[in-house]
Amino acid sequence: MAEVERISKRGAIRQENEARILSAAEKVFAEAGFGGATMQLIADMAGLPKANLHYYFATKEELYRKVVQQIFEIWLHAADSFDDAPGPVEAIGAYIDAKMEISRRHPFGSKVWASEVMHGAPVIQDYLETTLREWTGGRAKLIQKWIDEGKMASIDPRHLLYMLWATTQHYADFGHQIETLNGGKPLSDRQWKEAKESVRSIILRGIGAL
Amino acid sequence: MAEVERISKRGAIRQENEARILSAAEKVFAEAGFGGATMQLIADMAGLPKANLHYYFATKEELYRKVVQQIFEIWLHAADSFDDAPGPVEAIGAYIDAKMEISRRHPFGSKVWASEVMHGAPVIQDYLETTLREWTGGRAKLIQKWIDEGKMASIDPRHLLYMLWATTQHYADFGHQIETLNGGKPLSDRQWKEAKESVRSIILRGIGAL
DNA sequence: TCGCTTCCTGACCATATGGTCAAGGTTGAG
DNA sequence: CTCAACCTTGACCATATGGTCAGGAAGCGA
Numbered sequence: 001m002a003e004v005e006r007i008s009k010r011g012a013i014r015q016e017n018e019a020r021i022l023s024a025a026e027k028v029f030a031e032a033g034f035g036g037a038t039m040q041l042i043a044d045m046a047g048l049p050k051a052n053l054h055y056y057f058a059t060k061e062e063l064y065r066k067v068v069q070q071i072f073e074i075w076l077h078a079a080d081s082f083d084d085a086p087g088p089v090e091a092i093g094a095y096i097d098a099k100m101e102i103s104r105r106h107p108f109g110s111k112v113w114a115s116e117v118m119h120g121a122p123v124i125q126d127y128l129e130t131t132l133r134e135w136t137g138g139r140a141k142l143i144q145k146w147i148d149e150g151k152m153a154s155i156d157p158r159h160l161l162y163m164l165w166a167t168t169q170h171y172a173d174f175g176h177q178i179e180t181l182n183g184g185k186p187l188s189d190r191q192w193k194e195a196k197e198s199v200r201s202i203i204l205r206g207i208g209a210l
Numbered sequence: 211m212a213e214v215e216r217i218s219k220r221g222a223i224r225q226e227n228e229a230r231i232l233s234a235a236e237k238v239f240a241e242a243g244f245g246g247a248t249m250q251l252i253a254d255m256a257g258l259p260k261a262n263l264h265y266y267f268a269t270k271e272e273l274y275r276k277v278v279q280q281i282f283e284i285w286l287h288a289a290d291s292f293d294d295a296p297g298p299v300e301a302i303g304a305y306i307d308a309k310m311e312i313s314r315r316h317p318f319g320s321k322v323w324a325s326e327v328m329h330g331a332p333v334i335q336d337y338l339e340t341t342l343r344e345w346t347g348g349r350a351k352l353i354q355k356w357i358d359e360g361k362m363a364s365i366d367p368r369h370l371l372y373m374l375w376a377t378t379q380h381y382a383d384f385g386h387q388i389e390t391l392n393g394g395k396p397l398s399d400r401q402w403k404e405a406k407e408s409v410r411s412i413i414l415r416g417i418g419a420l
Numbered sequence: 421t422c423g424c425t426t427c428c429t430g431a432c433c434a435t436a437t438g439g440t441c442a443a444g445g446t447t448g449a450g
Numbered sequence: 451c452t453c454a455a456c457c458t459t460g461a462c463c464a465t466a467t468g469g470t471c472a473g474g475a476a477g478c479g480a
Contacts, residue, residue: 033329034245035247036245081337108228114328119246128387153415155411159405161316163380167373168370171372173324173383174327176330180343181338181342198366198369206413207415
């Protein structure tokens with residue numbers, strides 16, 4: 001900290017405050033939705049005066065866009081596990097693992113993402129049509145290859161992907177429901193592990209890869 | 211219509227307008243979220259002056275609550291299929307069918323429900339803690355019975371239920387994403403059928419019930 | 421120290437929104 | 451026909467909110 005300040009307080013301040021704001025914004029957007037979130041609330045949560053937010057992020061939309069882009073990066077990154085794997089068991093197993101971990105570590109971001117898509121993707125429609133479409137197409141082909149090679153049953157690759165997304169994301173988006181059904185307590189380490197295992201085993205067996 | 215009016219225009223008007231408003235509200239809440247929805251927008255969509263909404267529904271909260279309750283009823287009703295079935299194949303198959311149909315027929319309601327839960331269930335928390343908790347507990351026991359009877363593999367019943375909810379609801383909540391990945395077109399009849407089949411076969415095989 | 425850039429913030433503004441109200445219209449039982 | 455209950459709605463209000471701005475503080479290279 002002291003060192004950073006000595007070297008360059010300029011950049012450090014900006015970085016620190018932007019991160020602080022983005023983190024607060026993520027939480028507020030997740031809990032209140034875009035329409036329900038207020039700059040004042042975000043400012044309070046970030047511990048900064050409201051006018052200061054507007055110094056770093058001109059408008060609410062801009063701030064929101066940054067938050068969404070941030071989670072999309074993480075989201076896409078989880079896909080890396082998919083690529084360098086010999087077959088469906090390793091690839092899909094690792095993917096489930098990665099996405100479950102995202103649900104656990106970034107519940108707010110996940111909710112913001114879900115909210116964004118549910119509302120018709122007003123700010124990331126172009127990503128859906130470019131990056132995501134490509135990604136999906138590529139993975140679908142890969143899955144089809146595995147099917148052709150007899151490594152798994154004949155399943156529509158698209159619907160398998162949807163299922164992976166749905167199931168893993170559910171633990172973030174509907175975390176409150178799950179928590180309520182869990183006696184009002186968040187899932188423990190053990191329970192998270194069980195969740196992962198359940199998802200993994202049902203899906204891998206379900207596609208005939210085990 | 212004419213008959214209804216002749217019999218009792220009083221009750222008919224109320225019923226007609228409330229239904230009109232609820233339908234418009236469902237759509238607007240789904241597309242904009244609670245915070246983003248405005249009474250004016252709902253009024254316009256219902257074809258009524260804003261002041262008229264407040265005649266039937268005192269506050270935005272009250273209107274919202276009605277919308278959420280409405281979808282919760284439908285949601286619970288889909289569970290009927292679960293009860294009078296001899297084993298997991300029939301029960302879960304029928305449940306998937308029913309829930310997929312809800313996602314297709316009531317995409318707005320599904321989104322409102324998802325949004326409500328994602329935001330911490332501010333208005334239906336009590337339902338979650340009573341009705342839903344009971345329902346879930348009952349089904350979990352039933353599933354456990356099937357496991358004990360050797361009708362399916364040993365899977366944590368809770369996580370199986372979560373998976374069913376997640377997967378089926380995904381087709382409503384993330385319908386926009388799916389549509390985008392489908393070339394910008396809504397799923398056709400055939401594609402919906404394929405979706406159902408995919409979900410059904412993966413899950414039923416996944417739990418070792420086939 | 422000087423001067424330039426970056427950062428900070430209280431006060432302020434225009435607008436949008438949930439909600440109210442009073443006056444007037446419609447319906448149907450007696 | 452009458453009257454009370456029900457329905458309709460334009461105008462209005464208080465408030466909350468996104469965004470602005472001017473003036474000042476802090477950092478930093480020279």
